[in-house]
Amino acid sequence: MKKLILIRHGKAQEAGNAEKDIDRTLTGTGFADSNRLGRALENKELFPDVIISSNAERAALTSNIIAEAVKYDSSQIRHNDMIYNASVRNLLDLVNNFKEVWDCVYIIGHNPSLSYLAEYLSNAEIGSVSPAGAVILRAEVEHWNEISKNTMYFENYYSPESMSNS
Numbered sequence: 001m002k003k004l005i006l007i008r009h010g011k012a013q014e015a016g017n018a019e020k021d022i023d024r025t026l027t028g029t030g031f032a033d034s035n036r037l038g039r040a041l042e043n044k045e046l047f048p049d050v051i052i053s054s055n056a057e058r059a060a061l062t063s064n065i066i067a068e069a070v071k072y073d074s075s076q077i078r079h080n081d082m083i084y085n086a087s088v089r090n091l092l093d094l095v096n097n098f099k100e101v102w103d104c105v106y107i108i109g110h111n112p113s114l115s116y117l118a119e120y121l122s123n124a125e126i127g128s129v130s131p132a133g134a135v136i137l138r139a140e141v142e143h144w145n146e147i148s149k150n151t152m153y154f155e156n157y158y159s160p161e162s163m164s165n166s
Contacts, residue, residue, distance in 0.1 A: 002144060003104040004095065004121070004137045004152065005046060006114045007066065010034035011131040012058040022056045022084060033132030033160040034062045038069025040163050044156075046136065048072055049102040052094070054083035054109045062132065063108045083109040091117045098144040121147065124154035133159040 010030030015021050026034065047070055053063035060079060067074040082090055091113055098105055107114070111129055118126045118135040126135055137152040 001103065002139045002141055003046065005041070005048070005104070005106045006118050006129065006135045006137065007037070007062065007106055007108045008111055008114055008129045008131055008133050009056070009059040009062040009108060025057050026061050030058065030131060031065065034065040035069060036160065036163045037132045037134055037158055038066035040158050041066065041134065042070045046104065048104050048106045050078060051106045051108065052078045052080055055079045055081040056084050056110070059108050059110065083107065086113045088113060088116045088120050092148070095147055096145045100143060120149055121152040122154040123150045126157060130159045133157065
């Protein structure tokens with residue numbers, strides 16, 4: 001069985017005039033929600049074999065916060081610049097080439113591609129993944145390259161709203 005946890009970065013500050021989008025950082029809410037999400041994943045014992053993050057500042061910060069919460073060595077986070085402007089096809093290629101020894105993988109990235117990927121893989125109606133939201137998907141396969149359209153099962157969705165009510 002393979003688990004794929006698709007995580008949208010926490011709430012980011014608006015871009016300033018001179019600031020590039022990729023350099024936007026998290027707001028205070030973004031930090032708090034990312035920490036809450038990390039604790040929720042840890043409480044559900046969803047421990048990653050690997051965390052793969054966009055190289056955007058807001059995603060990198062989110063990945064570090066979540067890694068700390070789930071007791072994952074943040075120096076082992078794999079930053080992948082392709083995730084920043086990825087299409088569903090790019091992200092599926094990434095998933096299909098995961099190492100077979102990985103059974104649980106976190107991808108920390110951006111909308112709309114994460115939401116589209118989640119719906120493509122699971123055929124679930126997820127809508128827009130909120131900042132610091134996570135979609136938990138599972139596949140009854142042995143190899144990551146077996147994953148394609150409608151091959152994963154939707155297990156859960158965590159949003160800052162749902163985590164504050166639990």
